[in-house]
Amino acid sequence: MGAVNFGYGISAARGMDLDRNDLGPAREIADEVPEFRACIACGGCTATCTAGNLTSFNFRMVHTLVRRGEYAGAYREMNKCMLCGKCRLVCPRGINTRGVVMQIKRKLGDY
Amino acid sequence: MSSKRIVVIGGGPAGMQAALSLAAGGLKPVIVERAGELGGKLKEWHRLFPSMTEANEVLTRLTGEIAEAGVEVMLHTEVEGIALGEGGAHDGAPNGVVLAEGKKLPAGAVIVASGFDIFDARQKEEYGYHVYDNVFTTVDIERMLNGDKVALSDGTAPRRIAFVHCVGSRDEKVNQRHCSKVCCITAVKQAMELRERFPEAEIYSFYMDIRMFGPGYEELYQQAQQESHINFIRGRVSEASPTIDGRIQIKAEDTLVGRPLKMSVDMVVLAVGMKAAAGNEKLAASCDGLSLAPSGFLAPRDMFTGCVSSGAAGVFYAGTATAPKTIGECIAEGAMAAQRAAEYLKSGAKR
Ligand SMILES: Cc1cc2nc3c(=O)[nH]c(=O)nc-3n(C[C@H](O)[C@H](O)[C@H](O)COP(=O)(O)OP(=O)(O)OC[C@H]3O[C@@H](n4cnc5c(N)ncnc54)[C@H](O)[C@@H]3O)c2cc1C
Ligand code: SF4
Ligand code: SF4
Ligand code: SF4
Numbered sequence: 366m367g368a369v370n371f372g373y374g375i376s377a378a379r380g381m382d383l384d385r386n387d388l389g390p391a392r393e394i395a396d397e398v399p400e401f402r403a404c405i406a407c408g409g410c411t412a413t414c415t416a417g418n419l420t421s422f423n424f425r426m427v428h429t430l431v432r433r434g435e436y437a438g439a440y441r442e443m444n445k446c447m448l449c450g451k452c453r454l455v456c457p458r459g460i461n462t463r464g465v466v467m468q469i470k471r472k473l474g475d476y
Numbered sequence: 477m478s479s480k481r482i483v484v485i486g487g488g489p490a491g492m493q494a495a496l497s498l499a500a501g502g503l504k505p506v507i508v509e510r511a512g513e514l515g516g517k518l519k520e521w522h523r524l525f526p527s528m529t530e531a532n533e534v535l536t537r538l539t540g541e542i543a544e545a546g547v548e549v550m551l552h553t554e555v556e557g558i559a560l561g562e563g564g565a566h567d568g569a570p571n572g573v574v575l576a577e578g579k580k581l582p583a584g585a586v587i588v589a590s591g592f593d594i595f596d597a598r599q600k601e602e603y604g605y606h607v608y609d610n611v612f613t614t615v616d617i618e619r620m621l622n623g624d625k626v627a628l629s630d631g632t633a634p635r636r637i638a639f640v641h642c643v644g645s646r647d648e649k650v651n652q653r654h655c656s657k658v659c660c661i662t663a664v665k666q667a668m669e670l671r672e673r674f675p676e677a678e679i680y681s682f683y684m685d686i687r688m689f690g691p692g693y694e695e696l697y698q699q700a701q702q703e704s705h706i707n708f709i710r711g712r713v714s715e716a717s718p719t720i721d722g723r724i725q726i727k728a729e730d731t732l733v734g735r736p737l738k739m740s741v742d743m744v745v746l747a748v749g750m751k752a753a754a755g756n757e758k759l760a761a762s763c764d765g766l767s768l769a770p771s772g773f774l775a776p777r778d779m780f781t782g783c784v785s786s787g788a789a790g791v792f793y794a795g796t797a798t799a800p801k802t803i804g805e806c807i808a809e810g811a812m813a814a815q816r817a818a819e820y821l822k823s824g825a826k827r
Contacts, residue, residue: 380735384740406710433733
């Protein structure tokens, strides 16, 4: 019999420390898709995303975390994307969101 | 003749324009200004949003026109209240203003253009203004830009800068519930100006909401993101504390990812809000019909057709005495208040 689970546990630190995070890769991605810096995190891309409506994939969350230098799991998450391009059609900042997907896949494979 | 004279309280943008419009209409305005110069806050700013026009260009245009029109200006003179009694333009109406030592300046109508106060950032102790070196306000940055001396206290260039929005606005803790309206766009403008000076610095802006209400503002925000590489993070900074190496650590929640965030920076810039002027209460108490909004700003008769009118006949409002506004909005109200005051003198029309 295991111990009773009270719902508390030691989990990985959730805090983000921008002194430790390496923002270099995030900068490289934004340099490839410059308008990505103008993202206002409106969530339009996530709302329309087919993958996001069928799985726990949240494109907006993944690319916002990437901008903060939180890369863990980003590459893996991106494999859920079907590159359908619907997100690009709705983005109010005109961001080449598929380009962002491709850049995350290209640059963050090691995280 | 004194009943044709109109006293304008305050020589900021709103008051200067009110006086100019009155003079253009053949009336006799007198600007009563407690400072030693005309200009109000405008004389402290460097470049103006959203067009980056030199503040001095707008200031000298207005003061030049005032001089050209021969508008009477009383400097170093403070208005204590509205004067009541016989001899007003119409029955029961104010007949001038009260100056220091009870001295009276007769007039047929009064335009209150006494402006706003800057929120004192020391009240938000958790941000360490005047406690840590290198915590500044947006007002300090304007002065530093004017002196061409933007730097850390030791004279070096900042490598990481954080702007904090809503300091002294939208905050029950300091009894300021209102949005000050101009601080978001001011912070965006200054972040871009700091980018010009410090091309290598990382610049962050912590906001609760970004309010880009004016023409060209949203475009400037987008430009700040895309071209000036300003990183906007949605979350209210809870505190600033010193680090062992003399920098400042700030904490916030990045509410867009739902995780706490911390980072150390060399420079913090607090986007201070516009507070109701301390003198509003005394002024309102001096005359029946004048009242304050819950924010402490003077309450106009209504928000639509009576936005430059008070509840008292012959007393009109212009500019930030009634709410946070931009310079352009203050100028528009100055002209409108002048027109209403002129109509009042002519016919007693109270609107
Ligand atoms: C950091 C910052 C940056 C800003 N930058 C911009 C910008 O780039 N563009 C823009 O459009 N707006 C800007 N603004 C807003 C702008 O400063 C205001 O819109 C403008 O100054 C308001 O003008 P005003 O005439 O209503 O009041 P004020 O500028 O406050 O002038 C009021 C005048 O009345 C005088 N006065 C007050 N009480 C009395 C009294 N009892 N007797 C005699 N005289 C009195 C004061 O001395 C003062 O000279 C900024 C504001 C802040 C805080
Ligand atoms: S739709 Fe565009 S602006 Fe909105 S979150 Fe997605 S990428 Fe950002
Ligand atoms: S391209 Fe990818 S992220 Fe965009 S809507 Fe399609 S599946 Fe979603
Ligand atoms: S304008 Fe922006 S910074 Fe100023 S009080 Fe409003 S939301 Fe806050």
